[in-house]
Structures are given as C-alpha cells and as structure tokens.
Amino acid sequence: MTNREVAEILAGVGARLQILDANRFRIIAFQNAAESIRNLAQDINQVDVAGKLLEIPGVGKGIADAIHELLSHGHYTEFDALYDQVPEGVVQMMAVPDMGPKKAKRLWEELGIDSVEALQAAAAAGSLRDLKGFGAKSEEKILKGIELLAKRSDTRTSIGVARPLAEAIVARLQEVVPAGTIERIEIAGSLRRWKETIGDVDILCVSHDPATVMEAFRTLPQVADVAGSGETKTSVILGNGLQVDLRVVERKHWGAALQYFTGSKEHNVEMRELALKQGWSLNEYGLTATGSGGAPEGEQRFFEEEADLYAFLGLAWVPPELRENRGEIQAARKDALPALITVADIRGELHGHTTWSDGTASVQEMGEAARTRGYAYWNVSDHSVGLGVVQGVDGERLRRQRAEIDAYNRWCQEQGYAFRLLQGSEVEILADGTLGLPDEVLATLDVVVASIHSAQRQDRETITARCLKAVYNPHVDILGHPTGRLIGSRPPTEIDVERVLQACAETRTAVEINASPERLDLNDVYARRAVELGCQIAINCDAHSVEGLVVLPYGVHMARRGWLTAASVLNTYPIDEMLALLKDGSGGAGAQ
C-alpha cells in the first residue's frame, strides 16, 4: 500500500465520521493524519517496519495501530465497518460546493440519495425543496455546483496556469479603477506560497472605496459567474472554472489580513493556538486580548506589516513558501529559519535543449538567451539518440556540436563576456538501465544529465534498479526529473525515491528540481528529504526554447518550499566551483 492509498483511507474515515456526526476533534485527528502521510517523503511501509509510525506528526497510538493493520493485512476491521456504513457516493456528494456533511447526511437519510447522480436527478426534479432548510435556490446551486464539478476533472489548477491568470487580474484591476483607489494589492493564498497546484486564487487589497473595487472585479472580462459578493469579499468563477476571491481590508489590518489569507490553514491554526497561549485571539484583523495574558481583556493590536505580527508573537517572519506547518513555527521561534535560496542566486543552468535535438533555438540563440539573462554558464544537454520521436545526438554529432559550442565560447571571450556554454547531454536511461550513449562518449562531456522518458510503467523494483544503475555510472552528474510525473496528467513512476536519493548522496550525483511548472520534479517534500540525506540539487528549466527559460522562478520557489538554501544548489556556484562539485570533481574533458 502506498502513502497516498493510506492517506486516502484515513481521509475516507474522516469523511465518514463527519457524516455520522462524530466528535469533531476525532474527525480533525483523522484529517490531520491523512494530510501528514500525504506529505511524507519516506515510504510508509519502511516507516512501519522501522517502528517509527508514532514519529509522524498527527499519528498517535490509535492511528498507528490502524496503519500497521492496514499495511500488514490490507484492511482494518474498524475502518471496514465505517466504509460499509456510509456509501462512497454519499462521501462524493460532499465534493459538490456548499454540500457539507450535514446536508449530505440529511439528503441520504431522508430522501435516500446516495450518489452525485441521484443528487443531480433529485435537484433537477425539484424534489429537494420540500426538505426543511432547502429551497428552490438550494436546488439551483447544487445543479450549478455539479456542473462545475464535471467541467473540471481535476479540482485543483496547476500553478503554471493559475499564476499568469492571477497576475493578469491584479494588473487589470489596477488599470480599470481610478488612480489611488487601490493602495495595496497582493496575491495571497496557496499561490503566494507557490504550491504546485491551487484550489482557488486569493487576492487581498487595501482601498478606501471597496465598492468600486468589488464592482470592477465582478465585471472583469475573464469572469463567467459571480459566486457571492458582500461588502468586503467577492468570489467569482472564471471561464475555465477557476474561483477567484477578492478581499478588501483597511490599511491598519493589512499585516494580519495578509498573514491570514496566505495560509496555509494548518499554519494559521498553529499561529492562532500560539497567540492564545500568549493571551491573544488572532483573526484576520489583528489580535484581541483574551484577558488571560498581560493585557486587559478586549485590548486590540493591529499590524500594518505581516512581519510586525510575527514579531509580536515572538517569531521571525516566515517566508510564505514555508507556511505548511512542517516545523516552520518552531524554527521561527528559535530564529532558526533557513536563509532560503532566491532567483538571484542562480548563476547558470545545467539542463536545456537546442535544435540538435528537440529544441527550437540554435546553440548560439540559447547561449545568447542565457547570457543576456545574466547567467555565467549554460549546459547544452540535448537528448541522446534512440528516443523514438526525438532526433538525438550520438558521438559523431556531439563532436560537431562541440565545434559550434567552442566557436560561440571563443566569440564570447573576444567580446569580453563572462559567459560560457558547457557541453553535455540528457542521456536516456534505457529500459534495462544502460545509457543511451557509451561511457567513452560520456567521458568527453562537461555535465551529463541522465533521465527516463520511456518504459515509465515498470514495477518498483525494476525501475528503481534501472535508475540506480545510472546513478552509479561515474559519468552521470545529474539525475533529471527523477519521478517523471506530469502534474495533472501523469503520475510519478513507481521508483523508490528514498533509495535513489541515498544512492545519489553516496555517489555525489546531483538531483534535479525541474522548474517546468508541469513537472516541478523533485517536489518540495522530496527536495527537502534529498538535502537531509546529503544530496546536491540542480535547478533547471529544461528549456526547449528561448522562452522556456522564464520558468525558473517555479523551480526556485519549489526549492524554497523544500527549505533549501543556495549552498545546497549546484548552479548557485561560480562555474569553477560548480564543476569541482560534480561527481568526478574535474568537470569532464571540457573543463579548463
């Protein structure tokens, strides 16, 4: 059973307990444990075998025993009973907007509705309005909700789609309202935390005239529907189904509001509990004294800046990317937060393509694009031959490519530019673990990236062994997009990430954070684990065009979510230091 499967079962238990109206703290306990296991870098089976289930945050004696049973026997009697008691269809009904456990339960018990389809039919037939608490409006809302659900196969949107949309909305809002109406505006929520997928977009702003801002927001050309609109908060649905919330606050509330709307929910719960211990109740406006601390009950504190709120509670300001309740509050308390890597720290890249394989720009064009972005180096790493649809490089073509790269580098030198192209390859890790280029060819290259693009559905043992074989090759410097996932369209391969990372640490093979927003591979959790195990990281755009270089921030922010500092990332070092950090320490044949 995988981490995801265990997490799903626990979440299913939580959902069923909700419908059965169980103790709400018990429900939260299952939800927390599920979330915690979903975010676990290590394989739950290995954690169980090591007897360390209790070390997982949110897992106590009861849930640990249940997990152990699940892993040993494939099921757990107590959970089976709950699953028998509440049908899956009723749980799925809760995915419909505005349909929570209370409503789902009543519809199920009083009308026998036990699936989304049955719910849709009943709402369409107008048979819900007879139920106390439901009316014609409720039916309408349910039908609309189900329609929305069907339109969006995945309920979360990739950051690569959402971020440009959100930035366009913010820019447009500032254009259409009279100058000075918007004093401050910022994207908050999971987008500010740079989560790989987001549920909805949250925008926060300060204005003396909220009504004007709300009106402008509701009438944006991208808006397909207004889901709700009050004095300080409006929710709209865009044409692609994405929900965007706008909240307007007073200037003096900005600090607390931005903190509140950035989340995560789990981080905020910790923050509010911490505030309570100090005698303050925290909400999106600020702090109110409870009377149990030093200040008299009802006394209020407001914060124009987020950092002031954190400081008042005795915490260092926590970068948004860390706000997932993964130890950041304890670290902020001890002033021990990491100095996170920034986009400006990146001095070059080690993985990208040209027209020698499936890129759209020439060696010179990519070199110029990288150089004018301020890079000091860029590794030409075209696919090796034999990769189906893609034209690739072999020993002969690499020799010809080397001449082109040398000519470009000589030109840079003549111009006095401190920039150099390196020559490498993204060599295919073939199905049996051998590489797409022979060792004697790899030995001539500066930086070798090895990746998997084929036979990705091999079983765990096979694909792990295949990957390890590549990692132990002395010429492989970097493992490219290690899990092969494409967010929203292809699940990760079955590889045993823990074992592969251990091997990478042992052999000094760097692991990639591929910055392309559909990959973001490694993700935050694995990247953090990789550094814990002693791995070096490389952050690369894997650009196939000049424009492909713009995705770098997605990779850097994913690294930040993984608590990474510049020191762990190879391509933050000057070229000579970077080459010296590679596996063989010489930088290959091309290094001077």
Next chain:
DNA sequence: GCCGTTTTCGGCCCGACTGTTTTCAGTCG
C-alpha cells in the same frame, strides 16, 4: 484521536457569506 514552554487530562481557531431561518445553522477557507 492527538498532544504538552501552565497540562498525561482537558483542552483542541475564527469570521464572512448564504439561504431560509424570524435568530441561525451550514459551509468555506
């Protein structure tokens, strides 16, 4: 059911918006 810088027992975050409610419960983030 989990957890501990007042606790191994007694806590466990907080407010906006909606619909159908004549005072509030349910949902959401």
